[in-house]
């Protein structure tokens with residue numbers, strides 16, 4: 098039995114509309130230039146300073162209000178379908194452009210919307226992964242996309258759990274499905290980023306060596322590989338050069354790795 102009665106349909110609609118408007122207020126449209134087909138790709142971004150950080154997860158995902166920043170990370174070309182993270186969209190090599198011209202198909206029914214739903218944002222980030230695969234992107238890039246996909250799915254699940262707590266009807270099956278999808282993406286991110294550490298030089302995915310080791314430790318912990326997590330995090334605790342903010346995270350992770358009584 099629920100602890101409280103759900104609000105009326107009208108109340109729920111009004112709250113949903115307020116949330117929609119609050120999110121729309123922090124967005125603006127920026128035009129990117131598609132290097133594959135030369136058209137302009139408009140995309141919605143978050144105005145700097147308008148979104149509030151409300152917390153951080155062990156794996157460095159930041160939570161924001163009113164807009165989940167993970168929904169606004171990807172640019173999609175409306176003509177050729179080239180899709181990538183903001184920093185990669187325009188800066189791809191001639192070889193990558195050639196591969197995309199050969200293999201990408203304009204899709205995808207991804208219309209620009211005033212506010213991206215989680216369904217839309219998920220479809221966009223999936224296209225970014227497909228694009229990276231076609232380009233033969235490095236493990237650091239596919240690992241980074243998998244990590245952000247996991248974060249996006251986590252935000253989606255948290256929204257549904259909040260809806261359920263407020264009395265809206267949310268199928269348990271959908272929440273479980275999102276949990277499974279997140280787990281799969283975290284495991285993929287761990288695999289790719291581990292490979293990146295062996296084959297690429299720092300900075301990797303925009304991170305210095307210490308931050309990267311911490312992240313990989315946190316991901317291994319989340320995926321149940323506690324021994325690997327400890328091997329990565331303990332040197333950070335022993336190293337006097339570890340910055341204080343990262344040390345605090347590393348200490349929390351070490352506590353998380355301790356066997357529970």
Ligand SMILES: [Zn+2]
Nearest residue numbers: 131134174177
């Ligand atoms: Zn294009």
